[in-house]
Amino acid sequence: MASGPLAGLKIVEFAGIGPAPFCGMLLADLGADVVRIDRADAVGRAPPDVMNRGKRSVALDLKQPAGVEAALSLMQVAHALIEGFRPGVMERLGLGPEVVAARNPKLVYGRMTGWGQTGPLAQMAGHDINYIGLSGALAAMGRRNQPPPPPLNLVGDFGGGALYLAFGLCAALLEAQRSGKGQVIDCAMTDGAASLMTMFYGMRSAGLWNDRRDDNLLDGAAHFYDTYACADGKWLAIGAIEPQFHALLIPALGMDGAEFPDRMNRANWPAYSARIAHAVRQKPRDEWAAVFEGTDACVSPVLSMSEAPEHPHNVARDTFLDVFGAVQPAPAPRFSRTAGNVQGPPALPGQQSRQVMLDWGVDQQMVETLLKGGAIVQSRLDRPAPR
Secondary structure (H helix, E strand, C coil): CCCCCCCCEEEEEEEECCCCHHHHEEEEECEEEEEEEEEECCCCCCCCCHHHCCHHHEECCCCCCHHHHHHHHCCCCCCCCEEEECCCHHHHHHCCCHHHHCCCCCCCCCCEECCCCCCCCCCCCCCCCHHHHCCCCCHCCCCCCCCCCCCCCCCHHHHHHHHHHHHHHHHHHHHHHHHHHHHCEEEHHHHHHHHHHHHHHHHHHHCCCCCCCCCCCCCCCCCCEEEECCCCCCEEEEEECCCCHHHHHHCCCCCCHHHCCEEEHHHHHHHHHHHHHHHHHCCCCCHHHHCCCCCCCCCCECCCCHHHHHHHHHCCCCEEEEEEEEEECCCCCCCCCCCCCCCCCCCCCCCCHHHHHHCCCCHHHHHHHHHHHCEEECCCCCCCCCC
16 A cells, blocks of 8 residues: 555656656655556557656557547546646647546646747757756856756756646645645746746845856855865865855865965965865875764765765665665655655556556446557556456
């Protein structure tokens, strides 16, 4: 039985890539019954994806009216829906918000796109790097006189997209409990990435931030907030912003605090960074990690993805789990009473088609008819043995 604060919620997720499945995973980790609608032609082809952990899969042929009707039968009893297609695709399938609301007025309809449902770019293709480029986030990252580096796809897809949609869904579900009415959530990654930049736009308005990359407090310009190469070619992350932390950092690096007067003067930062860089290069990373262990100097090793799960702090908190043959981050955040969990392995397309339809109240005879006609496709892995 599912555990977590969202146990009992039924969520329909249309199969996609990136932020939409990650949003569904977050909800599934917290106990929601997330049913992914896969394409019929994906059965037997799509490999497992850890972002589909804890979900169940129904494969439908949405080119058939019967397949569309099967999808609507799930939405009729669902609490929320997640889709990540370009604007208009769901409408052309016959599954747009107005059609679904006629069946289930209380359903929360979550729409995930890069550019949003409206605006001159709404129909254009794009990826994370494009969305954060438009928000002002990408231009603020990286070294001066160098191209802005792609920060994986964390800022647009996952931070500005999936997390904002998950937040929006939970907020709208709470409101629906009071009003009895669902609503449409237009979650654009450009909007989310811009929202993540709120502090920096605020600092810019106050004269505390400028558009020059590598020239500000938190973009690597300051000697006390940067990464430094160690003797072994690995890296150390230093974030000693406050004076009390800076006062611990400098002597631990083997230097005198008198060498760093007026530390907040930007004109001094290049010279101070060079001094710290020279000091850090004298020892390998793990020796520095031992020096700063247990101190408030705000220094930590930069760990690789293979190293992070083995760090004692992450081990103590079970931050990473080795489940279903894959090391992966554990559900977050943590709840004192209704803990979330990895509810199950990633489902293959169509793996639970028959069972989900029955569990969600679709008539058994209708399910068998739809299976026979190919509107619903059941993976061979989960088919009952022939009689």
